[in-house]
Amino acid sequence: MKNNYVFIAEVFRNRRIKLGYSKRKLASLVGISDTELSRIEHGERENYNLITLINMCRVLKIDFISLLESAGYLSTECQESSNELDDINDEEEVEEEFIIPEIIIVLELCNE
Numbered sequence: 001m002k003n004n005y006v007f008i009a010e011v012f013r014n015r016r017i018k019l020g021y022s023k024r025k026l027a028s029l030v031g032i033s034d035t036e037l038s039r040i041e042h043g044e045r046e047n048y049n050l051i052t053l054i055n056m057c058r059v060l061k062i063d064f065i066s067l068l069e070s071a072g073y074l075s076t077e078c079q080e081s082s083n084e085l086d087d088i089n090d091e092e093e094v095e096e097e098f099i100i101p102e103i104i105i106v107l108e109l110c111n112e
Contacts, residue, residue: 004071006043008053011067013041015060030055 016026027037032052039045040056057064068074 005046005048007071008048008067009041009043009045011062011070012056012060015062016041019060026056026059029059 016023021029023037023041024034027034030037030052036045036052040048040052054064056062057067065074
């Protein structure tokens, strides 16, 4: 199930309903319009804004990494690469400006 944005839409919609949020309330908490939320929940949004995706997970109390793995956006191989990056950052004093490009490279590799 690679890049299954419809799966993510269903997870978000089901979780919103389970937590008792209206579309308008959730959209407000996430910082998007209720129209945009509706597009996301109906699977009409294939490419997510990363900040929106993270905020949706935060508000709905969904583990971001688990969601990406379940939807097929993050494979085990990519998770191992990400863990190696964490190990490097733990062992060495790395300036913050160098961490972000490395994370972007890992994410780009995962999407290939």
